[in-house]
Amino acid sequence: AQSVTQPDIHITVSEGASLELRCNYSYGATPYLFWYVQSPGQGLQLLLKYFSGDTLVQGIKGFEAEFKRSQSSFNLRKPSVHWSDAAEYFCAVGYSGGGADGLTFGKGTHLIIQP
């Protein structure tokens, strides 16, 4: 069964500093990988996704993520965070091939931005 690990429950970053959120997945074939963001009281919004091709993908709000097959990782990065980036971030994995049609999510990383 597929699984997703986000090892950091909380991360605190100063405004203007760079950010990297970690995500590791467990699945044999090439997965479909996603990063979502959830602001308080809101649903999840897709930041970016990876299916194939260039392993560095660009998303909305200045985020990017890099797929590294050898490390089974899909880490999310931003060169300079803004106070509005404070939110919960979820990594998710899906695959095609019949059966389960939904995504498997990690437990999330809570991002705190300090002035």
Place this chain on the structure above:
Amino acid sequence: ETGVTQTPRHLVMGMTNKKSLKCEQHLGHNAMYWYKQSAKKPLELMFVYNFKEQTENNSVPSRFSPECPNSSHLFLHLHTLQPEDSALYLCASSQDVFPSYEQYFGPGTRLTVT
């Protein structure tokens, strides 16, 4: 209205009550999903509908009963719930069920079972 809407946004119910959650999507999508989001736990997929047909039921207790009358509407009927069912219930939709299609989420219904 645009996107995915959910009503009510907040619900408090006793263990003997019967209530329903409603989800509506205005995106012309064919697939709809119910997820449960509990504190300290990953989002749990509950049900998946594709073209109004249920394609997934992740061992959800029978006290949760989904209904999908058409591709735009999805309901979750609740009865005799337990306190551990308190959570944020999220609805999502996508063009189709394949993971290559982005899922669009509603804001959720915060459910408290007393």
